[in-house]
Amino acid sequence: MRTLLFLLEKEFKQIFRNKGIIRTIFIAPVIQLILMPLAADFSVKNINLAVVDHDHSTYSQILINKITASGHFKIAAYNASYKEALTTIEQDKADLALEIPEHFERNLVRENYQKVYVAINAIEGTKASLGGGYLASIINSFNADIRLKWIQPDHISPSPTIGITATNWYNIFLDFHLFIVPGILVTLLTAMGSMQAAFNIVQEKERGTIEQINVTPIKKHIFILGKLIPFLVLSTVIFTIGLLVARVFYGIIPVGSFVVLYGSLIIYLFAMLGLGLLISTYSETQQQAMSLSFFFINVFNMMSGLFTSVDSMPAWAHTVIQTFPSTHFIIIMRMVVLKGSGFGDITYHLAAMFIIGLIFNTWAVLNYRKTT
Amino acid sequence: MAETVIRTEKLTKRFGDFVAAHELTFEVDKGEIFGFLGANGAGKTTAMRMLCGLSIPTSGKAMVAGFDVFTQPDEIKKNIGYMSQKFSLYEDLTVSENIKFYAGIYGLSIKQIKLKTEELLTELSLKNEAKVLVSELPLGWKQKLSFSVALVHQPKVVFLDEPTGGVDPVSRRNFWDLIYYAADKGVTVFVTTHYMDEAEYCNRVSIMVDGVIAALDSPTNLKKQFSSDSMDDVFYKIARGAKRSE
Numbered sequence: 001m002r003t004l005l006f007l008l009e010k011e012f013k014q015i016f017r018n019k020g021i022i023r024t025i026f027i028a029p030v031i032q033l034i035l036m037p038l039a040a041d042f043s044v045k046n047i048n049l050a051v052v053d054h055d056h057s058t059y060s061q062i063l064i065n066k067i068t069a070s071g072h073f074k075i076a077a078y079n080a081s082y083k084e085a086l087t088t089i090e091q092d093k094a095d096l097a098l099e100i101p102e103h104f105e106r107n108l109v110r111e112n113y114q115k116v117y118v119a120i121n122a123i124e125g126t127k128a129s130l131g132g133g134y135l136a137s138i139i140n141s142f143n144a145d146i147r148l149k150w151i152q153p154d155h156i157s158p159s160p161t162i163g164i165t166a167t168n169w170y171n172i173f174l175d176f177h178l179f180i181v182p183g184i185l186v187t188l189l190t191a192m193g194s195m196q197a198a199f200n201i202v203q204e205k206e207r208g209t210i211e212q213i214n215v216t217p218i219k220k221h222i223f224i225l226g227k228l229i230p231f232l233v234l235s236t237v238i239f240t241i242g243l244l245v246a247r248v249f250y251g252i253i254p255v256g257s258f259v260v261l262y263g264s265l266i267i268y269l270f271a272m273l274g275l276g277l278l279i280s281t282y283s284e285t286q287q288q289a290m291s292l293s294f295f296f297i298n299v300f301n302m303m304s305g306l307f308t309s310v311d312s313m314p315a316w317a318h319t320v321i322q323t324f325p326s327t328h329f330i331i332i333m334r335m336v337v338l339k340g341s342g343f344g345d346i347t348y349h350l351a352a353m354f355i356i357g358l359i360f361n362t363w364a365v366l367n368y369r370k371t372t
Numbered sequence: 373m374a375e376t377v378i379r380t381e382k383l384t385k386r387f388g389d390f391v392a393a394h395e396l397t398f399e400v401d402k403g404e405i406f407g408f409l410g411a412n413g414a415g416k417t418t419a420m421r422m423l424c425g426l427s428i429p430t431s432g433k434a435m436v437a438g439f440d441v442f443t444q445p446d447e448i449k450k451n452i453g454y455m456s457q458k459f460s461l462y463e464d465l466t467v468s469e470n471i472k473f474y475a476g477i478y479g480l481s482i483k484q485i486k487l488k489t490e491e492l493l494t495e496l497s498l499k500n501e502a503k504v505l506v507s508e509l510p511l512g513w514k515q516k517l518s519f520s521v522a523l524v525h526q527p528k529v530v531f532l533d534e535p536t537g538g539v540d541p542v543s544r545r546n547f548w549d550l551i552y553y554a555a556d557k558g559v560t561v562f563v564t565t566h567y568m569d570e571a572e573y574c575n576r577v578s579i580m581v582d583g584v585i586a587a588l589d590s591p592t593n594l595k596k597q598f599s600s601d602s603m604d605d606v607f608y609k610i611a612r613g614a615k616r617s618e
Contacts, residue, residue, distance in 0.1 A: 010465065215425065
């Protein structure tokens with residue numbers, strides 16, 4: 001135990017003496033947490049629309065006004081023909097083309113029936129489907145408006161409709177930030193935990209200082225603890241700063257208890273630091289450690305349900321991501337921060353992280369050699 | 373009869389098909405300065421790493437400070453000091469922090485650490501540099517510091533792997549004063565070197581060629597045996613038959 005204290009004293013001195021590390025550890029996460037949620041916003045605004053109006057009637061004007069008034073669309077161009085509108089899409093000036101055919105108004109009034117044509121640039125899937133969806137719902141509502149105007153309701157609507165009344169829980173205004181900020185905080189810790197710890201140990205290998213340690217009677221688990229504890233402490237500090245940034249910039253105040261949050265954090269860090277340690281035992285240079293950690297961090301960040309719902313993955317992928325600590329911690333964060341879940345609600349995820357952590361750490365200790 | 377501190381018998385290390393050290397058999401007495409010579413790649417460092425418990429021998433026997441390298445590596449580590457080829461103290465810690473750290477992990481008490489730090493700083497005339505980062509010291513000073521740190525827990529044997537590489541003759545001479553001082557106090561010194569003038573300072577010298585010990589005796593006897601007037605000449609006569617080199 002005494003040996004551990006000497007190790008910790010040395011590690012903290014070295015970390016705090018390295019100004020570059022201190023900057024990356026504290027300032028970078030804050031900047032990322034402020035900037036990244038702005039980019040990770042899935043509500044679609046400013047869809048560029050090319051309009052081809054062959055009718056130039058009152059009704060076509062009303063439709064176009066209704067579309068622009070929705071706030072989702074911006075008229076990028078008025079084109080004379082459908083072909084011209086397609087060219088604007090090809091030039092990436094417009095995302096959607098709407099063609100209102102000739103005699104739009106007349107056919108509506110006389111024949112009670114009319115088609116409009118919509119062409120969607122579907123390169124960006126989300127934007128395309130949401131844009132198409134918004135446009136369809138606006139046209140539907142336009143349709144309902146004019147029907148209401150023409151047909152005197154005979155107390156019973158001509159076609160039966162089911163009205164839906166939905167209540168949003170936990171995120172009443174469907175604020176995307178509320179969903180994404182806790183997740184981004186997790187990804188910052190992912191990078192911190194595994195990478196910094198791995199680099200630190202590999203650096204001792206590169207500089208040859210680890211040789212000097214290896215000829216001392218120091219026990220390897222003590223040496224490893226001496227490496228993990230400082231990063232556990234630093235990561236906890238980053239997490240706390242992250243929660244403050246979330247509060248100040250996004251007004252997010254965790255609904256759940258801090259005991260649950262920090263308790264889960266420690267188990268998560270146990271797993272991620274274990275991974276960092278494991279990476280360090282397989283790397284001789286910082287470059288190797290960098291490549292390995294980059295691989296894991298990328299996969300974890302993209303697959304653990306930060307941006308996309310994990311439920312829509314194929315079953316096998318869904319099984320694979322159960323072995324990612326970040327999958328569980330992102331879920332825990334959202335549950336605790338937004339719903340106020342307690343230990344009882346997150347037992348499965350805590351247990352999963354703990355088992356993963358146990359595997360990583362045991363593997364790393366077994367693979368760490370003082371001798372060759 | 374002097375006490376034997378290192379004893380090896382047919383100590384061998386293989387890396388796959390490559391035999392880095394082949395059946396080394398020798399003894400080193402307490403307080404002796406034992407020179408370990410050989411061309412690059414002859415197997416000096418491998419042999420030394422086995423004796424320090426950094427590398428597990430493939431076969432043979434070896435006892436260091438009374439302990440077996442196969443079964444008691446941790447006991448050995450408590451009783452030896454080691455200074456590697458590459459400077460390996462922490463450059464981002466100060467002189468006294470390095471001393472404190474190593475003294476601490478070898479289990480010295482806080483009081484002992486204080487006394488030891490004072491003593492070493494005086495011995496090395498580094499009192500004014502106690503709070504200077506090690507990275508700012510000249511190489512000759514760094515090597516003296518790392519030697520002293522290797523001795524901080526008063527080991528029975530100290531292993532020095534090319535301790536004076538890359539420094540000027542005056543610094544080397546100063547370094548050897550420290551070695552003599554330690555040997556006088558009863559520490560056994562096991563040193564590898566490429567400098568033949570340093571070989572002359574040793575009590576006994578072994579010369580390795582291609583993984584085996586080709587000669588082992590005092591510098592005076594070796595010179596007689598090979599009818600040379602310098603160790604330089606002895607080394608050349610023995611080592612020129614080497615097949616391996618870098």
